[in-house]
Amino acid sequence: MIQTIRLDHVLREAVRTPYADLVTRPTGAAVRDRIRQALAEPSCRGACLDFSAVGLVDFSCADEVVAKLLLDLPPEDAPYLLLAGLSESHREAIDHVLEWHSLAVAAFLAAGGRPAVLGRVDPDARAAFERIADAGQGTSDEVAAGLGWPTERAAAALRTLALLRLVQAAGATYCLLLPPA
Amino acid sequence: MTRVVEVPAFFDDRAFDGFAAGFGAWPPTERILVDARPATWASPYGLTGLLTAGQALVEAGCEKPLLTVPASDDVSRYWARTGFFRYAAEVFELHGKVPRIKPDDPSDVLLGVTPIRGAEDVHDVVGRIQEGASRILHGELGIEAKATMGFAMALSESCQNIVEHAGTGGWVAVHAYTFRKRLGGRRAAVIAVSDAGIGFRRSLEATQMKRFGERWGDPAALEAALVHHTSRFRDPGRGQGLAGIKRYLARWQGKISIRSGTARLAIVPAWDEDVPLASGLPFFPGAQVQITIPAQQEPTG
Numbered sequence: 001m002i003q004t005i006r007l008d009h010v011l012r013e014a015v016r017t018p019y020a021d022l023v024t025r026p027t028g029a030a031v032r033d034r035i036r037q038a039l040a041e042p043s044c045r046g047a048c049l050d051f052s053a054v055g056l057v058d059f060s061c062a063d064e065v066v067a068k069l070l071l072d073l074p075p076e077d078a079p080y081l082l083l084a085g086l087s088e089s090h091r092e093a094i095d096h097v098l099e100w101h102s103l104a105v106a107a108f109l110a111a112g113g114r115p116a117v118l119g120r121v122d123p124d125a126r127a128a129f130e131r132i133a134d135a136g137q138g139t140s141d142e143v144a145a146g147l148g149w150p151t152e153r154a155a156a157a158l159r160t161l162a163l164l165r166l167v168q169a170a171g172a173t174y175c176l177l178l179p180p181a
Numbered sequence: 182m183t184r185v186v187e188v189p190a191f192f193d194d195r196a197f198d199g200f201a202a203g204f205g206a207w208p209p210t211e212r213i214l215v216d217a218r219p220a221t222w223a224s225p226y227g228l229t230g231l232l233t234a235g236q237a238l239v240e241a242g243c244e245k246p247l248l249t250v251p252a253s254d255d256v257s258r259y260w261a262r263t264g265f266f267r268y269a270a271e272v273f274e275l276h277g278k279v280p281r282i283k284p285d286d287p288s289d290v291l292l293g294v295t296p297i298r299g300a301e302d303v304h305d306v307v308g309r310i311q312e313g314a315s316r317i318l319h320g321e322l323g324i325e326a327k328a329t330m331g332f333a334m335a336l337s338e339s340c341q342n343i344v345e346h347a348g349t350g351g352w353v354a355v356h357a358y359t360f361r362k363r364l365g366g367r368r369a370a371v372i373a374v375s376d377a378g379i380g381f382r383r384s385l386e387a388t389q390m391k392r393f394g395e396r397w398g399d400p401a402a403l404e405a406a407l408v409h410h411t412s413r414f415r416d417p418g419r420g421q422g423l424a425g426i427k428r429y430l431a432r433w434q435g436k437i438s439i440r441s442g443t444a445r446l447a448i449v450p451a452w453d454e455d456v457p458l459a460s461g462l463p464f465f466p467g468a469q470v471q472i473t474i475p476a477q478q479e480p481t482g
Contacts, residue, residue, distance in 0.1 A: 017301065019308035023337045024300040025345070056307055056330055058337040059425040063418040089330035096428070100421055 002046040002080060003038065004180050007065075008053035010034045021056040028064025035069060039079050048179040052085025052110055062093040063100075070103045080165050083107040083118070084179040094118050106166045108179055115176065117166060124149075125164070128157035132167055137175040183247070184211040186234075188220045192227030194438065194471050200230065202463035208241035215273065218252040225354035225373035226471050228265050228294055232352045235272030237377035237466040240349060250277035258282060263354065264293035291317055291370065292336075292355035303340045306353060307333050317357045317370055322476040324433060331429040332370070332474065338422035339374045339470050346413065347378025347467060364452050364475050372472040380468055381406055381441040384413045399444035400460045407439055407446050426472065433474050441468040450475075 008020050014030035022028065039047055049066075051057070057065075070081065083094065086109050098104060098119025106129070107118045115133045117126055131143045138146070144154035162169040168177055186203030189196035204213065215234065223231075231248075238246045248269060251257045257280055260266060264284035269275060284293050291313045295306055314332050318324040336355065343351035357370045378384075382402040389411055393401040405411045407427075412419030423437075427448060430437055438447035438455065445459045452475060 015301075015304075017304045017308075019304050021304065021307050021333075021337075023307050024303050024341055026300045027304070055311070056333050056337070058307075058334045058341075059421045060338060060341055063421055067418055087330075088327055089334070092331075093334065093425070096425055097418065097421055100424075101418065 001043055002048055002082070002177065002180055003044055004048045004050050004084075005035055005038055006050045006053065007031065011054070020054055021058075022054055022061040022065060023056060023058045025060045025064050028061035028068075031061075031065050032069050035065070036072070044079060046080030046082070046177070048082040048084050050085050050179070051083065051087070051090050054085075054090065057090045057093045059093050059097055062090075063097040066094050066105065067097045067101050067103055070098075070105060071101065078165060080168065080177055081105055082177055082179055085110045087111075091116075091118060104164055104166060106177060121164065121166070122157075122160065124153065124157040125160040125166075128154060129161055129166060132158075132161070132174055132176050137173050139172050139174070143174075182211040183214050184209055185214045185216050188215060188217040188223075188227075188231065190219045190221045192220055192222065192231075193224035194226045194440075194469075197226065197230055197440070197465075197469070198459075198462050200227075200234075201465040204234070204463070204465075207464045207466065208238065208243055212244045213238055213246040215246060215248045218249050218277070220251040220256055221253060222256070223260070224358070225294075225356045225371055226375070226469065228260065228263065229352040229354050229373045229375035230465075230469060232265070232268055232272060232294065233375040233377045233467055233469070234465075235269065236350070239272050240377055241466075245274050246272070248273035248275055250275060250279055252277075254278075254280070259287065262287050262293075263290055263356075264295070268294055268296060268352070289357050290355070291357060292353065294352055294354045296350055297340045297343045297353055297374070297376075298350040300341075300344055303337055303344065306340060307337045310336060310355060314355075314370075318474065321357060321368055322370060322474065324474065324477055328429075328433060331432075332372075335426045335429055335472055336372050338426055339372060339472060341422060342468070342470065343374065343376045343378065346381075346384045347376040349376060349378045349467075351376025351378065351467065360475075363454070367476040367478070369473050369475040371474075372470075374470040376467040378467045380466065381439070385411065388413055388415070398460075399442035400446065400458055403439055403441060403444055403446035403458075407437070407448070430472065430474070433477070435475070436471075436473040438471050439468060440465065440470075 095118045104119035140155035144151040161167045261280040315329040410420035
């Protein structure tokens with residue numbers, strides 16, 4: 001099960017502040033610890049971090065909450081991680097810190113539109129993600145046909161996405177992960 | 182013996198080195214009297230720098246310094262409204278008529294003088310600034326509304342430098358004002374953050390001195406932080422704050438300058454004539470950061 005974690009709630013529990021801003025490293029570390037506890041539940045296959053009621057996210061806090069959470073995930077059978085409800089400024093801060101660490105995560109913006117990969121992935125993987133994001137799912141053959149690539153190239157890009165846990169592989173089909181309804 | 186350090190009449194970042202020179206060798210052996218009577222105007226950089234001087238003297242074990250308030254009632258009232266005297270009384274023995282008015286942040290003050298001692302203070306200033314920042318940046322400086330968040334982010338990251346690196350507290354203030362000589366008379370929002378802590382050289386010495394070799398000193402330490410984004414922490418995620426601030430400033434033709442010890446390093450935009458690196462300056466304790474976001478110019482033609 002992918003569970004939604006509302007970061008404004010976690011922030012309020014983790015630090016006693018009336019503000020809804022994710023700023024400073026100590027705050028980020030406290031929030032990350034709470035998310036880790038949720039991810040450690042045996043029934044949890046992943047988490048959707050919901051930023052929709054969060055004000056500002058600064059670089060330091062983005063690094064503590066998102067980048068370090070991804071860095072700490074186990075190499076085998078790691079839970080999936082999605083971001084949702086991101087404003088343009090959230091996106092900018094998180095993209096910056098993930099680029100810094102060469103990490104990537106799938107994100108849904110508050111303004112809607114196609115989900116995006118934030119951070120660093122190679123151009124083929126990014127193009128394949130966009131294809132899967134448009135269709136919801138697809139096989140190597142379908143992605144290759146859509147992008148005008150040889151099947152092997154699409155297969156390699158999709159394997160990269162699955163390894164980075166940006167899409168979910170189910171047999172020969174690769175599926176977009178969606179925030180819980 | 183008392184040593185008199187005069188506050189420049191027009192006290193901004195450009196006049197700061199003259200002020201710093203007044204203290205002589207650090208820490209001073211004589212009691213210090215900071216004479217603010219001639220002051221007719223002070224930028225947030227000047228106000229936070231004054232408090233830093235007082236704090237540094239007290240923390241160095243010197244006798245509590247004296248401060249004479251500005252001779253002009255208008256000036257001292259303005260300083261009182263920004264909250265300056267509330268904190269000045271903690272680090273100076275005040276002499277002269279201190280206006281008994283509550284700090285109320287005049288309209289050009291986005292954030293009055295505010296102490297930064299811990300992460301909760303950063304939360305507080307970021308929470309308080311957002312509404313005013315939007316009014317000034319978007320309403321007066323013609324910067325897109327969405328840039329307000331970037332401004333608050335720059336404020337947050339620069340304040341965190343105190344919490345993470347200074348080893349003591351510091352001060353922040355944010356004003357908007359018209360630049361008379363620079364910027365062709367345009368307005369600008371200015372963030373000033375100053376601390377009386379260990380400074381960049383001592384903060385980075387353990388991890389960077391070997392790398393820079395004979396070149397090591399205040400200028401090299403500032404280069405390591407502002408240009409190479411290094412940090413005293415070995416955590417690979419560190420150093421992103423200044424990198425993020427620079428990215429934001431590049432988009433809005435902003436300027437950052439950091440003074441620490443005897444050097445100042447700046448990322449200088451086209452509108453300014455400052456030198457990127459000034460070394461051999463009079464010593465001043467801690468670190469002083471100034472971030473300037475100018476009003477955007479209407480496209481011509």
